[in-house]
Amino acid sequence: MRALTFAQRNRKEILRDPMTLLFGMILPLLMLWLFSMMAENMPFDLFTLRKLAPAIIVFSFSFITLFTGMLIGRDKSSSFLMRIFSSPMTAIDYLIGYALPLLPVAFIQMAACYGTALLLGMPITYDAIPAFGVLVIISLLYIAFGLFFGTFFTDRQVGAMFAIFVNITTWLSGTWFELDMIGGIFETVAYLLPFAHAVDASRAVFAGDYRAVLTPLVWVIAYTAVIFGTAVWGFRKRMRG
Amino acid sequence: MEIAIKELTKTFKDRVAVDHLSLTIGQGEFFALLGENGAGKTTTIKLLSCLMEPTSGDAIMLGDSISENPQAVKKKLNISPQETAVARNLSVKENLEFIARIYGSDKKEAEQKAEQLMDKFDLKDWAKSKGRTLSGGLERRLSIAMAMISEPEIIFLDEPTVGLDVRARLDLWQILLDLKGQITIILTTHYLEEVEALADRIGIMHKGRLRALGTLDELRKQTGQAKLQDVFLQLTAEEGTG
Ligand SMILES: Nc1ncnc2c1ncn2[C@@H]1O[C@H](COP(=O)(O)OP(=O)(O)OP(=O)(O)O)[C@@H](O)[C@H]1O
Ligand SMILES: [Mg+2]
Numbered sequence: 001m002r003a004l005t006f007a008q009r010n011r012k013e014i015l016r017d018p019m020t021l022l023f024g025m026i027l028p029l030l031m032l033w034l035f036s037m038m039a040e041n042m043p044f045d046l047f048t049l050r051k052l053a054p055a056i057i058v059f060s061f062s063f064i065t066l067f068t069g070m071l072i073g074r075d076k077s078s079s080f081l082m083r084i085f086s087s088p089m090t091a092i093d094y095l096i097g098y099a100l101p102l103l104p105v106a107f108i109q110m111a112a113c114y115g116t117a118l119l120l121g122m123p124i125t126y127d128a129i130p131a132f133g134v135l136v137i138i139s140l141l142y143i144a145f146g147l148f149f150g151t152f153f154t155d156r157q158v159g160a161m162f163a164i165f166v167n168i169t170t171w172l173s174g175t176w177f178e179l180d181m182i183g184g185i186f187e188t189v190a191y192l193l194p195f196a197h198a199v200d201a202s203r204a205v206f207a208g209d210y211r212a213v214l215t216p217l218v219w220v221i222a223y224t225a226v227i228f229g230t231a232v233w234g235f236r237k238r239m240r241g
Numbered sequence: 242m243e244i245a246i247k248e249l250t251k252t253f254k255d256r257v258a259v260d261h262l263s264l265t266i267g268q269g270e271f272f273a274l275l276g277e278n279g280a281g282k283t284t285t286i287k288l289l290s291c292l293m294e295p296t297s298g299d300a301i302m303l304g305d306s307i308s309e310n311p312q313a314v315k316k317k318l319n320i321s322p323q324e325t326a327v328a329r330n331l332s333v334k335e336n337l338e339f340i341a342r343i344y345g346s347d348k349k350e351a352e353q354k355a356e357q358l359m360d361k362f363d364l365k366d367w368a369k370s371k372g373r374t375l376s377g378g379l380e381r382r383l384s385i386a387m388a389m390i391s392e393p394e395i396i397f398l399d400e401p402t403v404g405l406d407v408r409a410r411l412d413l414w415q416i417l418l419d420l421k422g423q424i425t426i427i428l429t430t431h432y433l434e435e436v437e438a439l440a441d442r443i444g445i446m447h448k449g450r451l452r453a454l455g456t457l458d459e460l461r462k463q464t465g466q467a468k469l470q471d472v473f474l475q476l477t478a479e480e481g482t483g
Contacts, residue, residue: 239292241287
């Protein structure tokens with residue numbers, strides 16, 4: 001109950017800061033449109049909508065990391081967190097309260113990207129239904145990263161971390177180029193991180209290739225659990241000063 | 242039932258912020274904690290409100306230990322931090338309701354309490370204004386109202402009157418005087434006239450240690466000074482009695 005009250009506050013806090021929200025919404029749509037136009041002149045199929053759209057949706061989730069991280073970071077620097085730390089809420093209440101309002105944001109991002117992709121000419125398939133389910137799971141990974149950054153860094157540091165994070169998530173995810181085109185250590189590292197797996201899972205489920213979804217999704221879920229666990233641990237520690 | 246602080250100590254790296262602090266504050270007492278900048282007042286408040294774990298020592302807050310049962314302690318207290326801490330994108334009313342609800346009020350009760358406190362703190366005209374648009378003094382008033390809305394048994398006010406206009410300050414004094422005897426109030430401030438007007442007892446900290454403890458009259462007698470300001474300066478002087 002406390003977690004829900006807190007989630008409500010966080011939802012208002014995020015939705016009433018429309019600039020960040022618009023930025024996180026419009027930029028991915030713009031990318032989708034630009035790259036899909038480039039696809040016609042490209043010799044490979046990476047930027048065709050059926051490969052591009054699932055990857056851009058995952059890309060848009062990196063803004064969720066930013067929103068979550070900034071919100072927690074700001075609560076820390078304004079000592080708002082100190083005030084509510086003296087209330088009877090528990091660490092889990094906090095983290096659920098921070099995470100929950102981001103799920104509808106993720107859903108809106110998915111719907112907006114998918115809707116735009118349809119307008120640009122991507123064919124409608126029933127695979128979109130399970131795809132949305134898989135994407136919700138993937139969004140949890142990015143929410144967990146936000147909790148992690150917000151817990152361990154200040155709001156200013158979160159801004160800087162995000163610049164690095166967004167680069168890592170896109171360069172090492174195979175969104176802009178095929179990872180096996182480069183191969184070697186680069187590809188190995190990319191597949192040790194969860195972002196390429198997230199994009200693979202998203203592409204596979206949109207393509208209806210359900211057997212190819214499982215392995216990358218396990219990677220994503222495992223990373224989510226570890227990052228979330230670390231955030232809870234760090235948060236507990238912070239609560240005790 | 243009282244607040245019994247026993248050898249409470251907090252060390253940051255090599256700096257001792259609170260140094261073997263021992264004292265007892267009675268239930269319903271209005272206690273003023275004084276000291277120069279960096280004396281350890283805020284750290285003491287953070288320890289007592291379970292925002293930090295002590296390096297050593299303990300405090301029993303109306304029957305519950307801060308180190309053994311912080312969750313029970315937290316239910317009894319609320320705090321108005323030194324930096325006003327309000328939610329930026331919530332309105333005055335929403336801020337108040339939010340705090341009421343995380344302390345367990347239902348929606349209707351939270352609304353009623355928010356109305357009452359906006360009345361008490363003259364915040365009605367700003368009920369719908371967002372936290373980030375408030376002036377410093379209004380934010381301060383809201384911050385104190387948020388500390389009171391949970392009807393705590395113990396309230397910590399860390400420099401609550403910084404930035405308040407004359408009327409708001411006197412109004413707050415009146416609110417605090419009305420609460421006197423009902424709840425335990427622990428106040429820090431650098432305004433000594435506030436202490437004279439409100440406090441039952443005064444503790445003076447210096448470099449983490451308790452230098453003096455007593456009523457205003459007792460401290461006057463102890464130092465031979467008439468004005469609290471002189472009492473304070475004498476007790477916090479470097480070569481003062483330890
Ligand atoms: N988180 C922290 N890390 C390291 N040192 C700290 C921390 N918090 C406080 N201190 C140090 O502990 C000492 C006591 O600080 P505290 O904030 O309790 O002082 P104060 O009496 O509230 O002062 P003021 O009147 O300026 O508010 C200071 O020397 C301060 O620098
Ligand atoms: Mg202080």
